[in-house]
Amino acid sequence: MSTFRDVFGHEPQATASAPGRVNLLGEHTDYQGGFVLPTAIPQRTTVSLGRNDSGEHVLHSANSHTTLRVPVGxxxxxxxxYLTGCLNLSGVQEGLDVHVYGTVPSGGLSSSASLEVATLRALRELYGLELDDVALALRGVQVEHQFVGVKCGVMDQMASSLADTRTMLLIDTRTLARRAxxxxxxxxxxxxDSGVPRRLAESGYNERRAQVEEASRLLGVKELRDVQDITLVETLxxxxxxxxRHVVGENARVLAALQADAPAFGRLMNASHASLQGDYAVSHPRVDELVALLQAHPDVFGARMTGAGFGGAVVALVREGRAVAVADDVLSGYGHEGRRVVP
Structure with missing residues (x-):
């Protein structure tokens, strides 16, 4: 892998990294003020920055061996x-050399949020920006909305900025209250990783958001978070x-999971996938196949797609000490380009 010095001929002035995340429960609820339950994964994105005394940013991806040049502003x-959005929102008015290297697989594990949070952390270090970890996450959300074109919620950036790999992070996405x-x-x-690539900006993600916003309007509530009786959605x-129905049910599943043992938690994950597959229609046949193989394994409590959908990754809750063996068993019968990501 090329280093910053290899590409630019000098040492960086700031370097930072941020993890990807996997969401165990609470999918497609964060843009309706709902509850989510992600955890960080070991894979990270690292961003290094250095001034280049020019009027352009030179952006290099070590993963794709690609260099882009973009005028400042x-x-x-x-x-x-993903990078220039962070630079522009942070008020950068000088040319920067930017080196990116990541190990977060694309598709369902928040590689884009990891990139944004790592970039903003490096900018915070370089310029002494007064951004706490929550404000930093919210700036990453602005990047998605204003520069990438994905009307995402706050979960991915909040998880990348605040979560760790030892616990799940319960986030109330309306108030931003959180606890491990x-x-x-x-x-x-x-x-x-199912091996099925996806691109959110070209998928039905923004369409789903528009649909649930219209559902909220018709029900006379600010957000579907405010619907306590799921039977009310049957009038739509x-x-x-x-x-x-998916969003309201998914919020209830997250809250139920807080008191659940492993078997009960697994059943909630299975119900979540069924809802994402049916009511929200964001799964993919290969993802469904992989989830079914996991759900049928005797050492798996439950499994579901994770992330926005249309491909990407799946997550399973498995018997302690059996994750690697389960992955080997399931992938041997999967027949596609799937690969174990965690552990």
Whole structure:
């Protein structure tokens, strides 16, 4: 892998990293003020910065061996908006050399949020920005909205900025209140990349957000977080009814998981996947196949797709000490380009 010095011929002035995340429960609820339950994963994105005394940013991805040049104040194309969005929102008015290297797989594990948080952490170090970890996460969300074109919620950036790998992080995405929650006793987390790529800005993500916003309007509530009786969504027209049913049910599943043992937690994950597959229609046939193989394994308590969907990764809660063996068993029968990510 090329280093910053290899590419630019000088040492960086700031370097920072941030983890990817996997969400155990609470999918597609964070843009409706709901509850989410992510944890950080070991894989990270590292960003290094250095001034270049020019009027352009030189952006290098060590993963793709690609270098982009973008004039200061502009956005650029390809992977550039994730970086230039951070630079522009942080008021950077000088050219920077930027080196990026990441081990977070794309698709469901928040590689983009990891990139944004790492970039903002490096900028905070370089310029002494007064950004706490929550404000930093919210700036990452602004980057997605204003520069990338994905109307995401706050979960991914909050998890990348604040979560660790030892606990789950319960986040109330309306108030941003949060607390660490232990994993169910006797269980561990397994994450498998399905091998099916996806691109959120080209998927139905923004469409789903518009649908649940319309459902909220028709129900007369600020957000579906405010619907306590799930039967109320049955008054909505088709499609909006199904989308709202998922969000309301998913919020209830997160809250139920806080008191659940491993088997009960697994059943909630299974129900979540069924809802994402049916009511929210954001899964993929290969993802469903991988989830079914996991759910059928005797050492798996439950499994579901994770992330926005349309491909990407799956997460399973498995018997403690059995994650690697479960992954080997399941991947041998999967027949696609899947691979174990965690542990």
């Amino acid at each position: 502009e956005v650029g194309t390809g992977f550039a908006p 929650v232990p994993f169910p006793a006797g269980a561990e987390v397994l994450v498998i 027209p088709p499609v909006l009814r199904e989308r709202a």
